[in-house]
Amino acid sequence: MNEEELSKLTDQELLQEAKKRKSTSIINAVFIGVMIGIIAFSIVKNSLGFFTLIPLFFAFKLFNNSKNNKALEKILKERNLK
Numbered sequence: 001m002n003e004e005e006l007s008k009l010t011d012q013e014l015l016q017e018a019k020k021r022k023s024t025s026i027i028n029a030v031f032i033g034v035m036i037g038i039i040a041f042s043i044v045k046n047s048l049g050f051f052t053l054i055p056l057f058f059a060f061k062l063f064n065n066s067k068n069n070k071a072l073e074k075i076l077k078e079r080n081l082k
Contacts, residue, residue: 003071011081018076021069028062035059 009017035055042052 003075006072006075011079014072014076014079015081018072018081021072025069032059032062035062 006014006017035058038055039052039059042049042055046052
């Protein structure tokens with residue numbers, strides 16, 4: 001959801017979205033940790049190669065996905081909900 005769509009939500013819907021994104025961010029953090037572990041193991045075992053870059057790409061996508069929460073936090077702060 002972008003900032004415009006979030007601004008149209010009610011306070012209750014915003015709080016539900018924040019709760020959902022919080023659990024999603026915890027799962028993303030676990031996946032990023034696993035990906036970093038796979039990258040470290042791959043580098044130690046084989047060296048830097050193509051298959052090392054695949055988990056790195058997925059970790060990057062998960063990390064960028066977590067940046068989308070900034071708009072939600074901004075709207076929650078504007079409405080004094082958090």
